[in-house]
Every structure is written in C-alpha cells, then in structure tokens.
Amino acid sequence: MLAHTAALALVALAPSALAKSHHASHTATASSASVSDAASTTMTTYTISPALAPGLCLAPSNSTNGATLVLADCSDNTTVFRHNTKNGKVRNMDSGLCVDVTDGVFSNGTLAQVWGCYSCNTHQAFDFIAQSNTTDTNGTVTADVLGNYTIQWASTDYCLDLINGTAQVGAEVQVWKCLDYNDNQKWTLDEVVEVDETEDDGALDTYNAALAAAQNAARVAASTSAVKRHIYRGAHHGRSHH
Numbered sequence: 001m002l003a004h005t006a007a008l009a010l011v012a013l014a015p016s017a018l019a020k021s022h023h024a025s026h027t028a029t030a031s032s033a034s035v036s037d038a039a040s041t042t043m044t045t046y047t048i049s050p051a052l053a054p055g056l057c058l059a060p061s062n063s064t065n066g067a068t069l070v071l072a073d074c075s076d077n078t079t080v081f082r083h084n085t086k087n088g089k090v091r092n093m094d095s096g097l098c099v100d101v102t103d104g105v106f107s108n109g110t111l112a113q114v115w116g117c118y119s120c121n122t123h124q125a126f127d128f129i130a131q132s133n134t135t136d137t138n139g140t141v142t143a144d145v146l147g148n149y150t151i152q153w154a155s156t157d158y159c160l161d162l163i164n165g166t167a168q169v170g171a172e173v174q175v176w177k178c179l180d181y182n183d184n185q186k187w188t189l190d191e192v193v194e195v196d197e198t199e200d201d202g203a204l205d206t207y208n209a210a211l212a213a214a215q216n217a218a219r220v221a222a223s224t225s226a227v228k229r230h231i232y233r234g235a236h237h238g239r240s241h242h
Contacts, residue, residue, distance in 0.1 A: 043083065044191060045191070045192040047189070048151070049187065049189075050071065058071065058173065066115065067097075067113060069173040072170075074190075080093040080192055088126050097114035097116060098116070099114060100114060100123050102123075110158075111172060112172075122155070129149060129150045129152050159175065159176060
C-alpha cells in the first residue's frame, strides 16, 4: 500500500507561486460549484477494497464526469477517498469527483460512477455500515469484527456491489439490493496516514523567509528613494541662489 500523505491543517500562503499540494500525490480538482466540506465535519481518508480481493482498491476509471468506479491496484494514486460524515459524500482525492449512482436509477445493476460533488445531488450520499452487531471502530466508521462494511446508498436499500464478484483490475462496481450474506457487497477500509506537510518540507519557512526578504527590499527601496529626493532638492535649491 502506498504511504499516502495529506494535510491535517491548511496554512494560507499568500503568493500563489509558493502554494504547495496538500497531498504528496493526490491533488483535488473539484470545480467551484462543488461542495465545500465544513471544517466541523468529521472526514477521514481511506482506500476501499473488496473483501474478496483485499489487494485491489476502488478507483475511478478516469478523472472525468461519468467515469465508472472500478478496481485498481492499491498502489495507484487514484485509490484514495475521503468520506464526509455530514453529507455522505465519498470524494476521490485525486480527481476531486464524488462516487455517484448513475442517473440516480433505483435498480439492480445501475453502475457506480464519479461525478462533480454537489450538495443537492442525493445520488452521492453513502453510509458505511457494519455488517453485524459486533463492531470495531476504524477512524470515523464502524465495521464488524472482520473489518467488513457495506457501503449503502443513503436512504435506499441499495449497496455498492462488485459485479458478479469479479475481483480483478478493471472490474466495475454497481448498486444492488443490500443483502447481509452477499460477499460482493463487503468492503474493507484502510485508513490513510496523514501528516502536516508544512512541517515536513519547510514550505512555511520558505514563505516566511521570502516575505521577510521582500519586505526588507521594499524598505531599502523606499529609503533610497527618499535620499535621492533629498539630494535632488538640495542641489536644486543650491542652484537657485546663483
């Protein structure tokens, strides 16, 4: 599994040239119309694997609207998702797109896809649910003692389902009526380790040093300009007496 990193705290750096990616290899590209995740909402990043194939992870087939949700090698940069417990959004950290039920169709076999994240889109709300009453906490969600979850389309009885239980790279995911005994609907989560990159790579120190240098240069320039004006005025007044 990749050692993934993501920013725990955002530091506002004024010059855009000094802006750093909040994740070593995952850059969110959600549009301005996308949902803004509230600071007070609990969110944790995960890779999501089918219980039938723990070495594979969910990922979008590409980074455009309508890309199907498929299985990929867990080392792929596109396999990290963040679950927002307030609105149920499951956002892909590479593309910024959210897991979505195609056209919101309530039917067995409807493909899962990714789409721009919108607060009004009920096709994008999912609950992570333990499959038994014996539970074990992992981050912000709870699973059964085997670590299995169902990922249920909120307010419906449909769950994410691995089509025909095909556990191979490129296999697509659909929604299907939720069934406790259906192994195609069992998923495991691997929480992504998060660190503060501002402490790791010195970005904040670099910015502070650059800002101090710019401010000092501005003071020197202002002082030099004032001296030149004083000299010019003195020379001008000296000539006026002759």
